[in-house]
Amino acid sequence: MKISYNWLRQFINIEWTPEQTSEILTDLGLEVEGLEKYQSVKGGLEGVVVGKVLTCKKHPNADKLKITTVDLGADAPVQIVCGAPNVAAGQKVPVATVGTTLYAKDGEAWKIKKGKIRGEESLGMICAEDELGLGESHDGIMVLDETLNVGTPAADIFEIENDTVFEIGLTPNRADAMSHYGTARDLKAGLLQKEVKVELITPSVSAFNVENRTLKMDVDVIDKALAHRYCGVTISGIKVTESPQWLQHKLKAIGLSPINNIVDVTNYVLHELGQPLHAFDANKIEGDKIEVKTLKQGTKFITLDGVERELHEEDLMICDAEKPICIAGVFGGLDSGVNEKTKSIFLESAYFNPVSVRKTAKRHGLNTDASFRFERGIDPNITEYALKRAALLIQELAGGDITSDIVDIYPKKIEDFQVRLSFENAKKIIGEEIPKETIKSILTSLDIKVNNVTETGLGLTVPAFRNDVQREADVIEEILRVYGYNNINISNKLNASISSMSRFEDFKIQNTIGNQLAGQGFFEILSNSLTTPSYAALSKQLKTEHNIEMLNPLSNELSVLRQSLIFSGLEAISYNINRKRQDLKLFEFGKTYLNFSEQKEEHKHLAIFATGSQDSESWNSNSKLKSDFFYLKGVVTAILSRLGVSRYNETPIKSDLFSEGVSLNLGKIKLVDFGLVTKSVLKYFDVSQEVVCADFHWDAILDVIKRNKIIFKAIPKYPEVRRDFALLLDDNVTFESIHKIAKQTEKQLLKNINLFDVYQGKNLPKGKKSYAVGFTLLDENKTLNDKQIDKIMKKLQTNFEKQLGAELR
Template identity: 65%
Template sequence: MKISYNWLQQFVKLKKSPEETAELLTDLGLEVEGIESFVSVPGGLKGIVVGEVLECFPHPNADRLKLTKVDLGNGAPVQIVCGAPNVAQGQKVPVATIGTTLYDDKGEPWTIKKGKIRGESSHGMICAEDELGLGESHDGIMVLEEKLTPGTPLSEIFEVEEDHVFEIGLTPNRADAMSHWGVARDLKAGLLQQDISVELITPSTSSFHVDSRTLRMDVQVEDPKRAPRYCGLTMTGLSVKPSPDWLQNRLKAIGITPTNNVVDATNYVCHELGQPLHAFDADAITDNKIRVKTLSSGTKFTTLDGIERELHEEDLMICDADKPMCIAGVFGGIDSGVNEKTKSIFLESAYFDPVSVRKTAKRHGLNTDASFRFERGIDPNACDYALLRTAILIEEIAGGQVASDMDDFYPKKVEDHQVYLNFSNATRLIGEELAPETIKEILTSLEIKINSVTESGIGMTIPAYRNDVTREADVIEEILRVYGYNNIAFTEKLNASIAVNQPIEDYKVQNAAANQLTALGFHEMMANSLTNPKYSEVSEKINESYTVTMLNPLSNELAALRQSMLFGVLEAVAYNKNRRIDNVKLFEFGKTYHNFPGSREEKKHLSIAISGQKTEESWNVPEVKTNFFYIKGIVSSILEKLGIDEVSEKETKNDIFSEGIVLSSKKTALVEMGVVKKKLAKKFDVEEETLYADFDWDAVLSILSPDTFQLQPIPKYPEVTRDLALLLNDDVRFGDLQKTAEQTEKKLLRAVQLFDVYTGKGLPKGKKSYALRFTLRDDKKTLTDKQIDKIMNKLQQQFEKEFEASLR
């Protein structure tokens, strides 16, 4: 938000410099993010002086140019080549001297230099209005009054306004400070704390009067919920033309392009008092009727920017007898605005429901000065005051007269609210005890009415325009920001609380898993928790009735909270593949959201996705595609890293995986993983095989135990390995064989490894061959061949008994 230093001076007479004022505003909570200089005329007319044309004759080498001798008041006339058709001897003209900086129509600076034009020297430039920034005419040079003295700086003849503009980072709760008046109120309170007493000067409306009652509008508010207050009056006999320089300068300083005197007056009061207003061309209003209401969905309406929009049934509109004229609180219509032919207007000042305006503005992608203020909540009790102020200003700069009484629809007044402040609570929150008199002085300076004062606290009435101050804590915050955060003394005593250290801390476990994955070449991703609600149709695992939908979604594609991490991961894989990143390794920590009957739940997950080759292409590394066993190894390494050793696996079948398993520990399912079905992956434009693992992170945390370490000596005796090649049925899994072996020989068996699988020619139908390696060791002595053979025979017999296995 831009605030003009000169404009503030109309409310409070500031003796502080712009820099000091900016510092005070920041201390008051209105953070000044920057200060810009504004000059009403580019360059401030520096280097431009009055010159008298002593001689003027044709250029010897150019038909359209002229040579002039110009007196600049220093006793040494200079020669200037001029191409203007109206230059003549005896004229007083503005001259840009050597070294002067001028600005082109795009605002780019350029410097006057001594030079030659068609062989003749030129020592300056005789300027036109637009070249100086004093007008738009370029038909010829600017001719000044004859009485002016050569050499007089033009800045002494034409008023050049210089200003400083504050860029304030206004927080959404400070609706009261969305104007120069609001900022001035805060400045007054802040200055009072520095023992500087200033008067807050407010524009007077005492001169307002109704000149005639010749143009009456029939105003009806049909939706009082969305328009709690609506004021309006008519004016006739207006002369619409450019605004006076002082008004244009005020608007230009804060970045607003002047339009005409009527529109500029409404913009001026909007930024002066914080009350948006709108002027309608009265001749465009059918049957002199104003209707404030909503229209049916799909109604077409063309706004001031020339765009035809489709209205929503909840959009509040300002209409006449048969058509919409304005989106209330947001944007005017193209057919009812004020133009140079306008002679009569209906002037509107209203308070619209902030939520309704915010939804409408967002729905149509509009962000205007009016919606900015209505969305945050303006002062409902200042509508009439702003209306009278605007009418007086329009009469001053556009003529005309007030042609009706003011209509004021305000059936239920927005009342001020009562708050009680306990002194002990103020001391506790502020961290320092403030004198009751200091607190009263601050509250009074903020226009808060003191109702009662006791030893324990203060009862007060908060003005309605302070819609962010409704609780005791809000009042304490107001006291503190005016008193000054920097004025709160630090104590020498340092207080600190000892946090309870949980044995298992989520962030530490996440860091351990993340470090493991990044070491394996993975990249962490962060997908949006908002997703497309249509994804519930992609998989049977997603129950549409459990979807948490957004009340006010940013778009149809981001209208629900995700129930699965998979779809965001597939979008990321496709995004990378489309940018020729073929080998993708991604992981993400995140949450899923479920609207279960009777409760809503958030679940933590770790998701992993792999697609492409195991490693990047290199001359000394063979290309190996990722596969199911690769991601299984990654998952197993993470579980081992977290200290989860006893893991069982079970095959899972669903519409997500073409083949997949569930890893469990202590009867708790931890990870579901597998190969994503091609049909599903193609819906996200992923053609290559994609592997996916989903950790139930809450389940992982639930079975973790605090780290305990047991030191064991390095084995003194050697390990022995023996191999078995077994012929097995196709449905036998390695995990089952491993489990049986560990149960058969619990004492000396240290590891079981599957190092070869064969299916194909030479084997009976329905059979496969597994080559298993068994590692044996006795920690007390060296194993003998007799012991080893006995163990291997026992294992073989157990495999034959349980799995109908036979040696190959």
């Protein structure tokens, strides 16, 4: 938001420099992000003075040039060579002295230097309008009033506007400060804390008077829930022209382009008071009637920018007796605007529902100064005042008469907020006790009325324009920002508290696993919970009807809450691969959201993704192991092991998300699904390389680990014994079946079973493979002897031969 320093001083008479003022505004929470200089004429005509042409004669070496001597008010006149046809002795003219910088139309700077033109010395330049930036004419030099004193700076004659503009980073809650008046109101409160008492000057509207009632406009607010207050008045006999220079300068300083005196007045009052206004050409309003209502879905409407838009059934429209003429609070219509032929207008001032305006502006991709203010909430109590202010300015600049009474439809007044402030709570939150009188002074300076005072607190009435101050905490924040955060002392005492917390708290477990994954080379990602509804169609396990839709989405791509973290991760993988990062290991903790007919649910998940090589390139390693299914399985089992979850069932899963997938379950509780993502899903995300993914059901895992009982055992003092088998097996035999048979055969002494080699190829019968399996045996009470060991191994061999058809190689 841009605020003009000169404009600000029309409301509050301060002698502070712009730099000092910016510091106060920043301390008040209106952070000044930058200061810009504005000059109505670039360069400010610095170095240009009034000169008197004493003599003028023809240049001896050029037909179209003349040699002049000019009095600049110095000790001696100077010689200037001039090519203007109208230069003559006795004239008062603007002269750019040596060293002056002038600016061309394109902004390019050029400096006046001492030089020679066709052999004759020239010490300056007699200027035309366009050379000074005062007009477009280049027919000849400017001839000034004869009464002007020689040597007078040109900036004093032409009233050059020099201003400083504050660029304020306004937070969305500060709707009250979206104007010069609102900023001045805050500045007054800030100055009061520095013991600088100033009055807030408000423009008078006492001169407002209805001259006649020859142009009445009937107004019917049909949708009162969307238009809380609507005011209007007609002005006839106006003349639409350019605005005067002072008004143009005010608008240009804050980055607005002047249009005409009527539109400029509405923009001026908007930025002056924060109240959006709109002027309609009264002759284009059919039936002399205004209706404020919504129209049916699909109604066509051409806005002021010439774009035909299709209206939504919830868009509030300003209509005449036959057609829509304006999108309320957002944008005017092409056929109802003011132009040079306009003779009478209907001037509108209103308070529209902030939510309605925001939705409409977002639907149509429009962001105007009016919608910016309406959607944040303006002051409902200045609607009529701003209308009068604008009407008087229009009369001053465009003539005309007020030709109707003001229509003010305000069926249900927007009430002020009643808040109770406790001195004790203020002290606790602020961290320091502010004197009660200071608190009352601050609140009063912010137009917050103190209704009653007790020993414990204050009863307050907060004005409706402060829609961000409705709670005690909000009032305390207002006190603190005006009192000054920098004025709060920092205590030398350090207070700390220790809370009793379970080791199974979610964030603790999450940090543990996050650190483990980071140690394995994974990077954590954080993706948006909002996503596109089309993802639900990628899997039969997801249902479109389970999508939780946003009431007011920013776009269709961010219109529902996600049902799965997998698609968010694939988006990140696609983004990185397209930027030449093919080796990726990512993980994310996040929630999924489901909409069932009886209730809405949210579940926490941990998603893990890997693609490309397991490790980055290195000079001492030539291996480029791919992140495949078995690598991911190792990561998954390591996580479960770290959490103390070892008893689970492994079952294959059939899913249109995984071409090869496994589910790990504890009874009926699903812990994790993982596998190789299908090519069809990868193609949707434009990913051509293999991706493995794991989806942990984090809520279920937290419940499981809370029930785990930790049993401590002494480290066995007797040695382990290992024996190996090389088993010739059918191709369809899995290591899982070997593991299961071995555990059933010897439950007490068999501690570990390890598959350390697999061979398939020549020298083996067709349809066969060789597994090298290691078996670790341990008796915790004594040392095993060969006889016991041989007995166990013989039993294992027999069971493998009977149940699997295995042979020892």
